[in-house]
Amino acid sequence: xxxxxxxxxxxxxxxxxxxxxxxxxxxxxxxxxxxxxxxxxxxxxxxxxxxxxxxxxxxxxxxxxxxxxxxxxxxxxxxxxxxxxxxxxxxxxxxxxxxxxxxxxxxxxxxxxxxxxxxxxxxxxxxxxxxxxxxxxxxxxxxxxxxxxxxxxxxxxxxxxxxxxxxxxxxxxxxxxxxxxxxxxxxxxxxxxxxxxxxxxxxxxxxxxxxxxxxxxxxxxxxxxxxxxxxxxxxxxxxxxxxxxxxxxxxxxxxxxxxxxxxxxxxxxxxxxxxxxxxxxxxxx
Amino acid sequence: xxxxxxxxxxxxxxxxxxxxxxxxxxxxxxxxxxxxxxxxxxxxxxxxxxxxxxxxxxxxxxxxxxxxxxxxxxxxxxxxxxxxxxxxxxxxxxxxxxxxxxxxxxxxxxxxxxxxxxxxxxxxxxxxxxxxxxxxxxxxxxxxxxxxxxxxxxxxxxxxxxxxxxxxxxxxxxxxxxxxxxxxxxxxxxxxxxxxxxxxxxxxxxxxxxxxxxxxxxxxxxxxxxxxxxxxxxxxxxxxxxxxxxxxxxxxxxxxxxxxxxxxx
Numbered sequence: 001x002x003x004x005x006x007x008x009x010x011x012x013x014x015x016x017x018x019x020x021x022x023x024x025x026x027x028x029x030x031x032x033x034x035x036x037x038x039x040x041x042x043x044x045x046x047x048x049x050x051x052x053x054x055x056x057x058x059x060x061x062x063x064x065x066x067x068x069x070x071x072x073x074x075x076x077x078x079x080x081x082x083x084x085x086x087x088x089x090x091x092x093x094x095x096x097x098x099x100x101x102x103x104x105x106x107x108x109x110x111x112x113x114x115x116x117x118x119x120x121x122x123x124x125x126x127x128x129x130x131x132x133x134x135x136x137x138x139x140x141x142x143x144x145x146x147x148x149x150x151x152x153x154x155x156x157x158x159x160x161x162x163x164x165x166x167x168x169x170x171x172x173x174x175x176x177x178x179x180x181x182x183x184x185x186x187x188x189x190x191x192x193x194x195x196x197x198x199x200x201x202x203x204x205x206x207x208x209x210x211x212x213x214x215x216x217x218x219x220x221x222x223x224x225x226x227x228x229x230x231x232x233x234x235x236x237x238x239x240x241x242x243x244x245x246x247x248x249x250x251x252x253x254x255x256x257x258x259x260x261x262x263x264x265x266x267x268x269x270x271x272x273x274x275x276x277x278x279x280x281x282x283x284x285x
Numbered sequence: 286x287x288x289x290x291x292x293x294x295x296x297x298x299x300x301x302x303x304x305x306x307x308x309x310x311x312x313x314x315x316x317x318x319x320x321x322x323x324x325x326x327x328x329x330x331x332x333x334x335x336x337x338x339x340x341x342x343x344x345x346x347x348x349x350x351x352x353x354x355x356x357x358x359x360x361x362x363x364x365x366x367x368x369x370x371x372x373x374x375x376x377x378x379x380x381x382x383x384x385x386x387x388x389x390x391x392x393x394x395x396x397x398x399x400x401x402x403x404x405x406x407x408x409x410x411x412x413x414x415x416x417x418x419x420x421x422x423x424x425x426x427x428x429x430x431x432x433x434x435x436x437x438x439x440x441x442x443x444x445x446x447x448x449x450x451x452x453x454x455x456x457x458x459x460x461x462x463x464x465x466x467x468x469x470x471x472x473x474x475x476x477x478x479x480x481x482x483x484x485x486x487x488x489x490x491x492x493x494x495x496x497x498x499x500x501x502x503x504x505x506x507x508x509x510x511x512x513x514x515x516x517x518x519x520x521x522x523x524x525x526x527x528x529x530x531x532x533x534x535x536x537x538x539x540x541x542x543x544x545x546x547x548x549x550x
Contacts, residue, residue: 084451085451086447086450086451106450106451110451110452111447111448111450111451112448113444113445113447113448114444115444117442117444117445117448119462119463120543121466121542121543130449130452130454130462131452131453133462134449134453134454134455134458134462135453162543164543178452182451182452182453188451
């Protein structure tokens with residue numbers, strides 16, 4: 001897909017200011033579903049002779065954000081596919097909201113791939129409303145549902161823009177809205193900021209922190225960036241190199257409650273980061 | 286803004302046009318001086334100069350127009366048939382991998398049968414009407430459309446397909462909303478090739494058995510050693526092919542505007 005080489009795209013107001021808290025006290029998004037619990041027991045998976053996941057036990061509470069960190073190629077993306085019902089595991093069990101069948105998992109999880117993969121022939125708002133169209137809504141109806149989210153997440157005025165006219169950060173935001181509008185209780189985010197430059201990534205992390213804080217959904221965020229996981233998640237699971245096993249699990253200090261700069265420079269954060277990096281290194285041996 | 290666009294257009298066409306004029310000029314000179322005829326040891330009138338061809342284009346214009354219209358009809362209907370068959374095959378083979386494994390090699394094999402052999406057989410089966418011409422055009426033209434469209438349908442990022450499943454898309458919805466639009470630029474690549482070749486297919490069909498059309502005119506004129514008229518008919522055929530190609534390219538720019546040949550990303 002071609003990116004636009006036209007005149008500079010105007011960035012909307014600063015990401016954090018862009019998130020409006022809906023009335024509801026603790027920032028719950030009106031209309032968003034409540035999160036579902038995810039239970040993974042003894043999970044194992046391989047492709048032919050290649051064992052990708054050895055034995056994994058994880059539990060995610062409803063509304064919690066779990067960060068999954070691990071070296072490249074360790075099976076993090078496969079883990080998301082397995083949870084989301086896109087693939088069946090060789091061994092072990094996965095339950096989302098108490099249901100174990102792949103169809104029910106598929107119906108409860110929304111998957112956000114690494115690259116935005118917005119359709120270049122659709123406007124931003126039509127891209128975001130894709131799930132609604134699939135469920136039978138008319139284009140006008142779907143747009144009406146999606147419109148308030150654009151305002152709330154700092155994309156006001158860009159509803160009719162084509163993906164080629166948007167910057168990388170904005171495209172990721174539209175992709176995230178697309179994931180949200182699927183209305184599923186579990187969000188599976190596969191390295192959402194891997195394709196962005198460092199500065200945009202920092203901005204987007206703040207944006208996503210505010211977005212997740214306003215949501216009551218469960219989210220499982222896969223990333224190779226330890227800081228990102230610690231800043232955005234409630235808990236972080238560190239996986240070893242392939243075949244993936246759980247090396248360590250730690251609670252994130254003050255997740256999403258501080259602006260990014262304050263959060264990542266706090267001493268508890270530094271301690272947690274060191275612990276996570278240690279676990280990561282141990283898992284790579 | 287308009288002036289600038291026009292200047293750019295002129296500057297784009299100037300080099301090939303200049304080369305073409307130079308070649309025509311050299312040809313005209315050579316024909317006038319009987320250079321080519323002497324070299325080939327044949328009568329001068331058998332090697333027409335561009336000016337002779339131009340004159341035939343004018344004096345035979347009603348003949349060329351009538352036959353041109355016959356060939357154009359064959360090309361248009363045959364092309365429409367090949368689009369239907371080409372896209373039909375592509376979608377079927379894309380949706381069923383087993384069908385693809387079974388049928389694709391046969392489709393490739395179908396292209397190896399020489400058209401010169403097939404054409405007369407089709408005339409025997411389908412008669413002297415437009416039937417065999419349509420069959421021949423469809424036979425040679427469906428293939429580039431199928432190959433390109435099939436590639437296009439398979440070009441969708443697998444992550445996108447995974448995501449669509451979690452967005453509650455049925456197989457049909459994924460095909461309609463994601464794969465089909467994604468395949469459109471590829472389809473046009475195949476269609477442009479097909480439309481250029483369709484004209485040749487029409488000529489083969491007419492040579493196998495016809496009483497009208499530009500192919501038939503070429504046959505008749507060259508048999509009567511009317512070389513200028515023969516060349517004139519060829520010029521009209523080329524013009525037809527170029528025109529159809531340009532129309533498809535223009536359509537592509539509008540319809541598949543996000544693709545590599547589109548107006549904007």
